[in-house]
Amino acid sequence: MAALPNPLEVLQRPWRIMNPVIQEEISGCGIAACAVLAGITYAQAKETANALGIHAEDTALWSDTEYVRKLLRAFDIKAAPTETPFDSWESLPDKALLAIKWRMEQGRPFWHWVVFVRKEADVVVLDSKRALKTNTRRDFGRIKPKWFIRID
Secondary structure (H helix, E strand, O other): OHHHOOHHHHHOOOOOOOOOOOOOOOOOHHHHHHHHOOOHHHHHHHHHHHHHOOOOOOHHHHHOOOOHHHHHHHHHOOEEEOOOOOOOOOOOEEEEEEEEEEEEEEEEEEEEEEEEEEOOEEOOOOOOOOOOOOOOEEOOOOOOOOOEEEEO
């Protein structure tokens, strides 16, 4: 039986499974998250999104799951049909879209999309926010998910 990897070595490993994609517009986090899952650039994902009538300038990207679901379908990425309330990091599936920074503004819900990925003992959140020092996050205590969409 192979030995489990040393957790300290895992944390120091560069993330090679998926790469973060930086959003180019303030409400482009959903497009960036889909780009991560599809393994393409933001520009490629944005081009597909625009062809589907999805535009980063539309703040509904922050408050409606149908936009990212439509984009995921265009990339042939399977997503769970419903959102699941966040319970714990341990209970998340190996791949998921997380809704973080959830809030109500003028009676409308808003959130920021990030991608959660677990591969063996390595666990990361890929966050598209340009201002972050690193877009591959492991500061789970600071990230407050509201709910998630399982990605198959």
